[in-house]
Amino acid sequence: MSSSKPTIARNPHSRNQQEEPSTKENEFETSLNSSAHFPPPRTPLNSIPDPTQCHKETHESGFDSKLETTRSGRFSTGTPRVLIRHGKAAQSEPNSAHSTPARSASRNSLGGALGGYATGTRSLQFNKGKDVSFLSSRVSRGISVSNSDFSVEIPHFELDEDPSFWKDHNVQVLIRIRPLSNIEKVSQGYGRCLKQESGHTLLWLGHPETRFTFDHVSCETISQEKLFKVAGLPMVENCISGYNSCMFAYGQTGSGKTYTMMGEINQAECKLSADCGITPRIFEYLFSRIRMEEESRRDEKLRFSCKCSFLEIYNEQITDLLEPSSTNLQLREDLNKGVYVENLTEYNVRTVNDVIKLLQQGAANRKMAATYMNSESSRSHSVFTCVIESWWEKDSMNHFRFARLNLVDLAGSERQKSSGAEGDRLKEAANINKSLSTLGLVIMSLVDLAHGKHKHVPYRDSRLTFLLQDSLGGNSKTTIIANVSPSTCSAHETLSTLKFAQRAKLIQNNAKVNEDASGDVGALQKQIQQLKDQLSFLMKHHDLSRPLCMPSSEGPKLAGQSSEDRRIIDNQSMLSIENKKVKCMEAILAGALRREKLAETAFQKLENEMEHVDQLICQKKEDVQHTKLILRFRDEKIKQLESLIDGSLPADHYLMEENKALKEEIQLLQPRLDKSPELTRFALENIRLLEQLQLFQSFYEQGEREMLLGEISELRDQLLVELERNLKFSSRYESQDNDTVREFEDCRTMNSKLMREVDELLELKTNHDTDSLSKDPEETRQIDICSSVEMISDGSEWGDEMTFFTPTDDISLQNKNNLRTSAASIQSGNTQAELMEARLLIQAMESEQVRLIEELQLMQEHNNMYNELFKEGQQIKRISA
Ligand SMILES: Nc1ncnc2c1ncn2[C@@H]1O[C@H](COP(=O)(O)OP(=O)(O)OP(=O)(O)O)[C@@H](O)[C@H]1O
Numbered sequence: 064m065s066s067s068k069p070t071i072a073r074n075p076h077s078r079n080q081q082e083e084p085s086t087k088e089n090e091f092e093t094s095l096n097s098s099a100h101f102p103p104p105r106t107p108l109n110s111i112p113d114p115t116q117c118h119k120e121t122h123e124s125g126f127d128s129k130l131e132t133t134r135s136g137r138f139s140t141g142t143p144r145v146l147i148r149h150g151k152a153a154q155s156e157p158n159s160a161h162s163t164p165a166r167s168a169s170r171n172s173l174g175g176a177l178g179g180y181a182t183g184t185r186s187l188q189f190n191k192g193k194d195v196s197f198l199s200s201r202v203s204r205g206i207s208v209s210n211s212d213f214s215v216e217i218p219h220f221e222l223d224e225d226p227s228f229w230k231d232h233n234v235q236v237l238i239r240i241r242p243l244s245n246i247e248k249v250s251q252g253y254g255r256c257l258k259q260e261s262g263h264t265l266l267w268l269g270h271p272e273t274r275f276t277f278d279h280v281s282c283e284t285i286s287q288e289k290l291f292k293v294a295g296l297p298m299v300e301n302c303i304s305g306y307n308s309c310m311f312a313y314g315q316t317g318s319g320k321t322y323t324m325m326g327e328i329n330q331a332e333c334k335l336s337a338d339c340g341i342t343p344r345i346f347e348y349l350f351s352r353i354r355m356e357e358e359s360r361r362d363e364k365l366r367f368s369c370k371c372s373f374l375e376i377y378n379e380q381i382t383d384l385l386e387p388s389s390t391n392l393q394l395r396e397d398l399n400k401g402v403y404v405e406n407l408t409e410y411n412v413r414t415v416n417d418v419i420k421l422l423q424q425g426a427a428n429r430k431m432a433a434t435y436m437n438s439e440s441s442r443s444h445s446v447f448t449c450v451i452e453s454w455w456e457k458d459s460m461n462h463f464r465f466a467r468l469n470l471v472d473l474a475g476s477e478r479q480k481s482s483g484a485e486g487d488r489l490k491e492a493a494n495i496n497k498s499l500s501t502l503g504l505v506i507m508s509l510v511d512l513a514h515g516k517h518k519h520v521p522y523r524d525s526r527l528t529f530l531l532q533d534s535l536g537g538n539s540k541t542t543i544i545a546n547v548s549p550s551t552c553s554a555h556e557t558l559s560t561l562k563f564a565q566r567a568k569l570i571q572n573n574a575k576v577n578e579d580a581s582g583d584v585g586a587l588q589k590q591i592q593q594l595k596d597q598l599s600f601l602m603k604h605h606d607l608s609r610p611l612c613m614p615s616s617e618g619p620k621l622a623g624q625s626s627e628d629r630r631i632i633d634n635q636s637m638l639s640i641e642n643k644k645v646k647c648m649e650a651i652l653a654g655a656l657r658r659e660k661l662a663e664t665a666f667q668k669l670e671n672e673m674e675h676v677d678q679l680i681c682q683k684k685e686d687v688q689h690t691k692l693i694l695r696f697r698d699e700k701i702k703q704l705e706s707l708i709d710g711s712l713p714a715d716h717y718l719m720e721e722n723k724a725l726k727e728e729i730q731l732l733q734p735r736l737d738k739s740p741e742l743t744r745f746a747l748e749n750i751r752l753l754e755q756l757q758l759f760q761s762f763y764e765q766g767e768r769e770m771l772l773g774e775i776s777e778l779r780d781q782l783l784v785e786l787e788r789n790l791k792f793s794s795r796y797e798s799q800d801n802d803t804v805r806e807f808e809d810c811r812t813m814n815s816k817l818m819r820e821v822d823e824l825l826e827l828k829t830n831h832d833t834d835s836l837s838k839d840p841e842e843t844r845q846i847d848i849c850s851s852v853e854m855i856s857d858g859s860e861w862g863d864e865m866t867f868f869t870p871t872d873d874i875s876l877q878n879k880n881n882l883r884t885s886a887a888s889i890q891s892g893n894t895q896a897e898l899m900e901a902r903l904l905i906q907a908m909e910s911e912q913v914r915l916i917e918e919l920q921l922m923q924e925h926n927n928m929y930n931e932l933f934k935e936g937q938q939i940k941r942i943s944a
Pocket residue numbers: 151174175176177180182240241242244283314315316317318319320321322323434437439440441442473474475476546
């Protein structure tokens with residue numbers, strides 16, 4: 064009953080949990096080949112429902128396995144299917160295992176018939192009163208028999224969809240239990256070797272009973288769609304995000320690998336049927352996601368491309384399933400591409416129908432044969448690959464992402480003894496087993512690696528592992544679907560599959576987003592160009608190219624050029640200087656980085672040397688201790704010799720003591736001899752000198768010297784450019800100096816004139832005062848005003864003075880205005896105060912003079928400095944020439 068058991072919530076801690084302590088799995092390995100170890104029949108473990116209820120359900124489902132088996136042999140279909148498939152139902156019975164040659168049994172349907180399985184309903188029914196011989200056979204093989212004689216409900220466990228799993232995991236292991244097939248029912252009855260306990264755990268019911276925990280355990284009644292949602296859909300999301308992804312189907316022959324990966328495809332309608340497998344569903348979802356992404360990120364101009372290829376590995380040879388004449392293809396390794404198959408055809412695909420066509424075409428070319436376990440057994444490993452690439456633009460950067468999706472349907476593992484294979488089938492089986500055992504070995508080594516043991520991973524021992532090395536322990540998010548049969552007759556194979564899956568759980572992959580940063584160079588260049596444009600724009604509009612104290616009086620020097628022209632010329636020369644500077648800086652930076660690296664290695668070496676020196680110090684300390692001990696021995700010896708001379712010590716006793724002491728001394732001296740610090744020091748010195756020699760050799764031989772010389776000459780050039788530029792500025796300053804001198808002279812003349820003027824005015828005033836005593840005061844006043852107005856307006860003496868000032872010179876203009884006012888006010892008769900004002904003005908003029916002199920001196924100093932620099936530059940030029 065589908066709802067008989069609730070979905071069991073995933074316990075995150077249980078994921079990595081190994082088998083329960085109560086169970087001992089390893090013991091089983093040895094017991095596999097010996098039936099004597101199997102326990103006696105056990106009580107059925109599955110729940111036994113009310114028989115009336117079961118009967119009702121059995122009746123309703125119309126499923127009578129016994130009847131169906133007799134009617135159509137292995138494949139008894141409750142509901143007939145309209146499928147383009149050739150003959151799974153019409154295939155020969157299992158016993159015809161060796162009658163179907165490889166390749167001849169091409170099938171258009173991509174999976175097996177459901178005929179033998181009571182799928183579609185969630186409860187599998189069992190009839191009472193099964194053949195006694197089945198029971199005895201089960202007992203004889205020692206597998207515990209469960210639910211053999213009753214209609215038994217197989218509990219349904221829903222799988223939980225957990226997309227967040229992939230955030231912090233790179234490998235997922237899922238067990239898929241398929242329903243019992245008719246052939247199993249016929250040959251072994253309804254006995255099961257597995258009991259599922261939850262969506263994550265199951266019990267293997269052999270001896271010893273063993274519990275396994277996995278990321279997911281998919282029960283017999285899980286639909287293809289649900290399985291896709293749990294295992295396939297997140298793979299698509301991973302690929303869209305740029306992670307390599309891989310899905311393996313592993314399991315014994317006939318366990319449902321092809322059914323899981325491909326399933327059945329209703330070719331006529333080009334529409335996915337309920338039984339279609341994970342691969343077509345993945346592509347249906349992938350294309351809808353691509354459309355969504357492209358739509359939602361239109362502003363980033365996101366676009367995707369998908370390229371597919373399909374190959375098989377049969378007897379260690381690679382064949383292109385989409386171009387079957389291309390056989391024995393070679394594997395190549397490339398730094399950028401990784402491992403790839405040379406000359407494998409790739410097709411661009413845009414819709415799920417494109418993919419289905421390729422799948423059908425490839426499946427038709429796959430090596431198939433009938434085996435004891437599967438009338439349509441795939442005898443090869445097939446790998447359907449899709450490379451998903453995407454491009455978009457963001458923040459003026461071009462982004463490129465890619466992901467490789469590998470969908471692998473492995474050939475079925477089988478025990479040669481039980482498969483009864485001969486001839487070609489036997490050779491096939493040997494090759495299949497060889498590559499699968501290499502796969503197992505690779506996984507074992509990877510597990511060792513994950514535990515910190517350094518181990519060689521034998522990827523190259525089989526084509527399969529070599530091709531898929533990224534998916535195993537590499538850059539990939541990988542799902543392993545381990546398919547198992549629940550039947551007692553496959554108990555051994557089921558156990559070994561479970562063990563394989565359990566080991567695979569421990570693989571640690573290192574998946575990373577495949578995003579190419581090569582587009583960034585272009586983007587950076589674009590950015591540099593933009594910045595340059597911005598810079599030149601700023602220069603144009605803010606006149607940054609001029610030195611800050613550049614006087615406007617340089618005008619006459621560049622006569623004939625408009626200020627705009629000059630600015631453009633300045634900008635251009637500045638830009639070209641800046642460009643040169645940037646280039647030079649880049650070269651210098653590269654050199655500095657290189658030297659820093661060298662320094663780092665030198666530093667590392669020094670550190671090592673220091674370690675050695677520390678060791679030497681320790682040795683020295685030990686030495687001192689030893690020497691002290693030896694000295695003590697000597698003292699004792701002297702004492703003994705004295706007592707020997709005294710006669711207080713017998714000679715033989717002395718000799719024995721002496722012998723003992725000498726032995727001890729030898730023991731002490733031996734290690735000193737072995738690791739003499741002197742010797743170590745010399746050895747170290749030797750190594751250091753050798754390294755130095757190598758360094759010098761590389762300095763001369765590997766062009767380091769040339770590079771340094773080049774850098775030096777570049778630096779010199781840069782210096783010369785700077786000096787020339789400074790010289791240019793200094794000549795400008797020189798002209799500025801001349802202007803200032805002239806201005807200064809003007810000021811002087813103006814000052815003396817002003818003084819003269821003031822004296823004249825004072826004189827005039829005195830005369831006026833004497834005259835005014837005899838004149839009418841109002842008349843006098845009128846005359847004064849008129850004459851002062853006349854003086855200012857008709858450009859007589861004042862007007863001539865004005866020609867000395869340039870209209871742009873602020874100080875001179877201000878002075879001139881002040882003079883005008885003061886002159887006017889003197890004329891207007893405010894005698895004393897105005898006189899004072901004029902004096903103040905003269906003082907201001909004088910301080911202005913001082914300031915100008917100081918400025919002049921400063922400029923001369925600058926000038927001298929630049930001249931010196933220029934001379935130096937010339938000298939360097941001469942030396943370097
Ligand atoms: N979960 C399932 N539900 C219904 N039918 C299934 C299921 N799994 C497998 N089958 C059927 O079992 C038969 C064998 O399955 P399939 O061919 O997929 O096995 P296989 O593992 O690929 O075998 P081989 O390794 O020999 O190629 C097919 O008829 C298939 O339809």
